[in-house]
Amino acid sequence: MKRPVLILVALLALTPHAFGDWNIHVAPNGSIQGDGSIQKPFQNLTQARNAIRAKRKSSEIASDEAIVVQVGPGVYRLDQSFELTAIDSGTSAAPVIYRSTQPGTAQIHGGESLQPSAFVPVTNPNALKRLSSSAQDQVRVCEVQNLNGDVPDLNDSFRAVPAGPWLFINGQPQELARWPNANADNAGWTSFTKAIDSGMPQPDATDEKLRKLHPGSFQFDDPRPASWDLSQGVWLRGYWTHDWSDEVIRVATYDQQAKVIGLAKPHSYGINNGTWGRSERRFYAVNVFEELDAPGEWYLDRKNKQLYLIPPADFSNASVVLATLQSPLVKMTDAHHIHLEGLSIQYGHSDAISIRNANHIQITNCEIANHARSAISLHGSDNIVSSCHVYNLGTSGISVKGGDRNTLTPGNNLVVNNHIHHYGKFQRTYAPGISLQGCGQIARNNCIHDAPHNAVHYGGNDHLFERNEVYRVVMETGDSGAFYSGRDWTSQGNVIRHNYIHDLGESDSTHTNTMGVYLDDCDSGDTIEGNVFYRAGRAIMIGGGRDNPVLNNLVIDCPIGIHLDSRGMTWEQWNNPKYSSWQLERKAEALNYLNPPWSDRYPWLAEIMNDSPREPLHNPMRGNVFINVSKEVCHFDAKVRKLLKKLDIQNNIVLNTPGSATTTVKATDIDGFTNWDASQKDTLPAEFNTNFSPATLFHSHSGWQKKFPSIASIPFDEIGLIPNP
Incomplete structure (x- = not known):
């Protein structure tokens, strides 16, 4: 009685084709000569993809047959993007699925693994004399000569991602040698109060360079910079004027006697050029070999390809990865009906997953972590990102754009039940956990926490944010909100309801400039309903906008409950052609707001110019x-x-x-x-x-x-x- 069962099991093991679906197997110990069976699995995803293409071309796989690529446990290292295009697509009834056989164990990596034993004591006398006496015996160095090509230098200034690579130990990003040292909350700032030259244009200056935006300088009384070798490059990450605009700028000069630091590039808002919030300006120094003095700090000699590190505790058995891949680990273009399930996608110096012009893509139960840019950048319609664990990112978490704002056609993209945290490592502002743009996306039941700036940033129309929990965001910045949108009359129809927003970054004693929901600069047409704000600073802020119902919210232990101001009536920027990012009426005209479908969907907007448009009206x-x-x-x-x-x-x-x-x-x-x-x-x-x-x-x-x-x-x-x- 058991023999037919045994024969069936044997057949299933020998062929990838069973019960109308194709099961194709991939394993790290597979062979380049593999055939995708359990006995002879493919070596990597690219082999599996190419086999599917070939079988479809030969009609061995029919268009109505679903395909499951069973990805076994282990590490799959990529030295170029894994790309899927239209020819790799499935159908609604027969999708193409890339599935980890054991969720979380199939690890797609874009980095070089380094052995802890390769890190040895420093013997170079020139290097040793630059280190503090207390650090000389702690620092280890590893030769990384196998890195492809020249290692690029850091740019003189940058807002987001520095030139790669980046170091990770035991699944955590390490700290580039810096001063002051970071602590567990990523604090560790120093500050100044006096700008010598803000760098802003001086119209009456005799020097032509000063009549333009130019590098600024400031007085810094601490003698610490005297110990740095500026010829090797020292960079300062600072909030130079506003607490919502960070930038990393190289130090050009240091006058030890006058105690003045001169920067190599201008900052667009100037140096300490006036702001709402703190009067002192914050910065810290990065990429400073002389400041290599704490466990986990590292420094890369880019010319000689030598990586210096003070190892953390228990380093001998640590997992050490240098993320090197400069393109997304996974790219989809013009694809549809493809699923990624249960994969771990880690260690890249770009985005983890980039999806363009795609529909019916599903990314489910994946771990997406340790990337220099975002976890997922998605453009298309009817896509789903669900139940993913997203963390340790240089910029944002999940960014989605879709639909058509001109016709108000929804994109119907769904971001649901994702755990998103510890993002914005490099780009400290306007790199949110979730970004929705376009028309008609949904973010539901996500948990977003531990970030310097926004949890949610959105623009466009008819998005729904509901049942999300947000906490410990806007921890480092000011004049910013957990949920943020701004400067647009046409960003209409968005609903923020039934979210729990709590324990945000603290405001200082003078200003409460951390917000729960922030509708900035006359932003209009959003509904804030049934949310719970707890210890959330200025819970709800409407900056001069209109048609924003505030209904049935619960606000607890917040310094300020609701803010409404009249900046549209008093600011010169309002609808002013001189300010390109304002021009509220022109933005509306570009979308033909006086005619259907806009005038039907938002009749109050169609009447705005006849209804005291500068006044913050219709905010029930x-x-x-x-x-x-x-x-x-x-x-x-x-x-x-x-x-x-x-x-x-x-x-x-x-x-x-x-x-x-x-x-x-x-x-x-x-x-x-x-x-x-x-x-x-x-x-x-x-x-x-x-x-x-x-x-x-x-x-x-x-x-x-x-x-x-x-x-x-x-x-x-x-x-x-x-x-x-």
């Missing part, structure tokens, strides 16, 4: 609950307060729990807000106490929903990551 604020707000529930400027009768403000509640600070807003200040205070504590449910938090509220069963029906429907337990099916 209804049903919001503000608990323990410490500075201002409503930060409205004087012109906004004169417009209060034009604003729809109703049924908002301001509450202090026992033992909390007293809020500054009273019921008589702004109609539509009812203030409760600690004297009414007997009327409050028991969970409203000095240890109050969103969890105690939503997990209680005391009937608080009857007191606050506007926020009772927030599905708090459904926010954030969900178990994989």
Whole structure:
């Protein structure tokens, strides 16, 4: 009775074709002569792809047959991108699937593995004398002569990714030799307050170079730069004027007597040229051989191809990878109906996955980590990125663009249930965890945390952000928000609802310039509904925009609840042709906003020029609950307060729990807000106490929903990551 079963198993092992699907096998110990069977697997993904192409060309594989490339455990090193095009596509009924046989164990790498034993003590006397006496016995050096071609130098200035390669140990990016040293929170800054030359154009200067944007200089009293060999290159990463614009610039000169550092390239906003926020400016030095003094710090002698390192603890058995591949590990162009499942895609000095003009691509349950640029850059429609673990990235996490804004056709791309964290290592600002552009994308049930700047950045139309958890973002920057969009009347129809935004970067004692949701510079047409803001700075900020409903949100322990200002009425930039990034009306005209489908979908926008366009009108604020707000529930400027009768403000509640600070807003200040205070504590449910938090509220069963029906429907337990099916 068992013999037929044994024969069937043997047949399945001998042929990739079974039950209408093709199963093609890949393993690291495969052979270049492999045939894709279990016994003779292919050696890599490229072999498998080429075999599929050949079998389709010969009609051995029919167009209605699904293909599963079974990728076995192990490391698959790439020295060029794995590329898929239209000829590699599947169909809706028969997709092409690249699947790890054991999720997370098929590792696609774009780097060189180095042996810990290859790192030996430094004997070069010239190198030793540049190191501190305490570091000389700790530093090890490894010859990396096998790196292809010349190793490029760092540019004199850069905002994003430095020239590669980059070093990773035990799956973590290491720190390029720097001063001051970083700590666990990636702090470690020094600062200055006096610019000698901001570098901004000086129209009356006799020197022609000074009449243009030029390299600036600043006074730095600490004598530390005197120990650096500038001829070997020293770079400074700084927030030179604004806390939302970082740049790395090489040091050109150092006057030890005057204590002045001169930079090699100009910064577009100048050096300490005025900002909202901190008066002092922050920077740290990088790529400084003399500062190689802490475990995990490294330095690459690019000319001689020698890698210096102070090894971390337990280095003898460490995994050491030098990420070298300068192109995406996976590229898809004009492809469709392809799935990547359970793969680990790591160690590259570009994007991990680049997808262009593609549809019905699915990336599921993949680990995407340790790349100099983004995890996924996707352009197309009807694609899904789900249940992926995305971390340790030089720029952004997942960037999606699709649909047609002219016709308001949705892209229907879905970013769902992804865990995204520790990104923005190189580009510290405007490199978000999730970016949605175009028309009609969805980001749902993602968890985004630990980053210097935005969690979500978006532009375009009709995007939906729901049930996402966001925390420990905007940790390093100011005048920035966890969710951010700005400077566009046409960015209409976006909905931010039922998200939990909490524990954001701290504002300083003078300014609260960290925001939960930030609609900047007259951005209009978005709905902020049913979100929970907890310890989120200035929870909701509307910078002069219109048609932004703020409905049924819960704000707890935030310095400022909601901000609305009149910058459209007071700033010269408003709709001004002199400022190319503003020109609000011209942007709308470019999309033919006075005619269908725009005038049908957004009739209020079609009427904007006839409806006091500079005023921040039609921002209804209804049903919001503000608990323990410490500075201002409503930060409205004087012109906004004169417009209060034009604003729809109703049924908002301001509450202090026992033992909390007293809020500054009273019921008589702004109609539509009812203030409760600690004297009414007997009327409050028991969970409203000095240890109050969103969890105690939503997990209680005391009937608080009857007191606050506007926020009772927030599905708090459904926010954030969900178990994989």
